[in-house]
Amino acid sequence: MQVDPQVDPNSTDTRVRNAPHARAMREGAQAARAHAAVHVCPYRHPGLRTSRLRGYAQAQQQCFDF
Secondary structure, eight states: OOOSSSOTTOOOOOOOGHHHHHHHHHHHHHHHHHHHHHOOOOSSSSSHHHHHHHHHHHHHTTTTOO
């Protein structure tokens, strides 16, 4: 799943910006970088919760705290 959709600034098509799963993945990654607890998830929908946890897990794997 692509996290940051490529948006053409000259386009009038705004459907690309309505990507709730990409937003949930970004929020999960931000929560992981802020060292927030994994169980603090604002989403109740299983799909959005999964997307947030996927972003959280990816950010945890790429975190290098030396």
